Amino acid sequence: MDTVRWAILGAGKIAHKFAQDIQQVPNARLVAVAARDKERARVFASQYQAPIACTYQELYAHPEVDAVYIATTHNFHLEQSLACIEAGKAVLCEKPITINHHQLGQLTAAARQRGVLLMEALWTWLLPAMQQAKAWVKEGRIGAIQTIHADFCYLMPYEPEGRLYNPQLAGGALLDLGIYPVAFTTYFMGGSPDTIRATAIMTDTGVDASTSMIFQYGAVPAFLYCSLAGRSKVQAVIMGENGHIVVPDFFKASKAFLYNAEGKETDRFDDGRSTLGYNYEIEEASRCFLEGRTESSQVPLDSSLAIQEILTTVRTQIGLKYPFE
Numbered sequence: 001m002d003t004v005r006w007a008i009l010g011a012g013k014i015a016h017k018f019a020q021d022i023q024q025v026p027n028a029r030l031v032a033v034a035a036r037d038k039e040r041a042r043v044f045a046s047q048y049q050a051p052i053a054c055t056y057q058e059l060y061a062h063p064e065v066d067a068v069y070i071a072t073t074h075n076f077h078l079e080q081s082l083a084c085i086e087a088g089k090a091v092l093c094e095k096p097i098t099i100n101h102h103q104l105g106q107l108t109a110a111a112r113q114r115g116v117l118l119m120e121a122l123w124t125w126l127l128p129a130m131q132q133a134k135a136w137v138k139e140g141r142i143g144a145i146q147t148i149h150a151d152f153c154y155l156m157p158y159e160p161e162g163r164l165y166n167p168q169l170a171g172g173a174l175l176d177l178g179i180y181p182v183a184f185t186t187y188f189m190g191g192s193p194d195t196i197r198a199t200a201i202m203t204d205t206g207v208d209a210s211t212s213m214i215f216q217y218g219a220v221p222a223f224l225y226c227s228l229a230g231r232s233k234v235q236a237v238i239m240g241e242n243g244h245i246v247v248p249d250f251f252k253a254s255k256a257f258l259y260n261a262e263g264k265e266t267d268r269f270d271d272g273r274s275t276l277g278y279n280y281e282i283e284e285a286s287r288c289f290l291e292g293r294t295e296s297s298q299v300p301l302d303s304s305l306a307i308q309e310i311l312t313t314v315r316t317q318i319g320l321k322y323p324f325e
Contacts, residue, residue, distance in 0.1 A: 004090075004286040007032035007052070007059055009080055010071035011044045014094065018069055019048040021278035028286040034059035056080065060087040067117070067289055069282075070094055073163050074170035075324065078103045081118070085110050090117035092285045095183070096175050097121075099322060100315075101308035108301050117289050119281075119296045120304040124180065125187055126280035129253040132269040133238070133245050136258055137188060141267070142240025148188065148222040149239070150181035152251060153210075153232035158203070164228055165205050167322050172207030174200075174314060178226035180251040182310055184236050185215060185222040192306050193217050200318035201229070208320055215310075252277050 006028055008015045015033075022030050032052035035041035042053035052062065059065065060083050067090035070080050078098050084091045091111070097120040098104040111118035124130055136142065154177065156164050163169045164176055185193075193215035200208040210227035225232070236250035243260045247253050254277070258267035273279075281299075288296050295301050315321065 001290065002027065004028050004289050005031045005064060005066045006282075006286075007034060007062070007065040007068045007089075008044075008071055009034045009056060009059060009068050009084075011035040011037075011040050012071060015044070015069075015071040017276050018071065018278050018282070019044070019050075021275045022282050023048070024275050024279050025282045025286065027290060028282050032059060032062060032065050056083070060084060060089070065089060067092065067285065069121070074099060074175055075168065075322070078107060081107055082110055085114050085116055085118065088114065088116060090285070090289050092119050092121050092281065094121045095179050096308065096311060097304055098308065099170050099175075099325065100312045101305060104301075104305055104308045108305070111294060115294060117285065117294050118301065119285050119288065119299055120301075121281055122183055122299045122304070123278055123281040124183060124251055124253065125299055126284055127253050127277055128271040128273075128280075129247060129256045129269055130187065130250070133247055133253075133256040134188060136245055136256075136267070137238065137240070141242075141258055142238065142244055143242035145188065145220055145238060145240055147220065147239045148185050148236070149224075150184045150222070150236040150250060151225040151232045152177040152180045152234050153225065153227040153230055154234075155231050156228040160205050165203055165207055167206050168324070170322050171205070172203075172209075172211075172320060173226045173228045174208050174211045174311065174318075174320065177228070178211055178213070178224070178314070179307065179311065181224040181226060181236070182213070182314075183307055184247075184250055185224065186303060186307055186310070188238060189215075189217045189220065189222065192309055193222070196310065196313050196317070198314040198317040200320070202319075206320070208318055211314065211318060213314060
């Protein structure tokens, strides 16, 4: 086998992005789309020439599917990932992979017992611009890291029943947007911070509209912010002793810029891609599957667990607990 037969579970906006980019991945092919509404699955599948349109239950049992990309709302991730794993299918699950670290422990144990691939869709970590920024840090181009700043804010209409504001759907700024600056910091600093301080502004539905976080890694602080109530530059900056790195639109980074201590640009990177950027995670997950691996070395489950533990701590501090927990 040299090509992985992929299915998409869920037919929302991000699923379309995955479906567009998989067409550019040589070791992957979209063969199926599953949705609660089979007609919706049929329309989606037809748009991307996928031969199979089915319900979730039909997907779990389908013999012509090797791997499943789970693109539903956060609250369904555990249940649907477990069903795929129990059916012997590899899983690439949208972030956050679960609602809390306890769920991830359960999911990881199931995947390891079944011997199937489990990977969180932290596509940002696989983007060439992010990897170049990390290479600059490792090469000592900015010296020792002094601080990290990252923000991700979008002005989103207040719809209490919608996925962003509905606690039954694990809504809120933190899990939808905040995971990006948290993951960015984890990518560069590794593991969990020594201390976490978080505050939030809550909505009438009980989820966070905005969350501010300060993580301390030894002497290095990270200042992170996410919000559904206003727009920001969506930029990440790594400050070092001898310079700094700027990653614009870091959640979908295609460029990175290197500056010296005087603030003069000394290097830049542009991946020049024609895709949306999801192809890199599809390539990685497909490679892992074809090599018989049960997790990715680039997005290891221990890193996903560290992020989950951070998010759980932040939610505890801001008083965000979902009804189904």
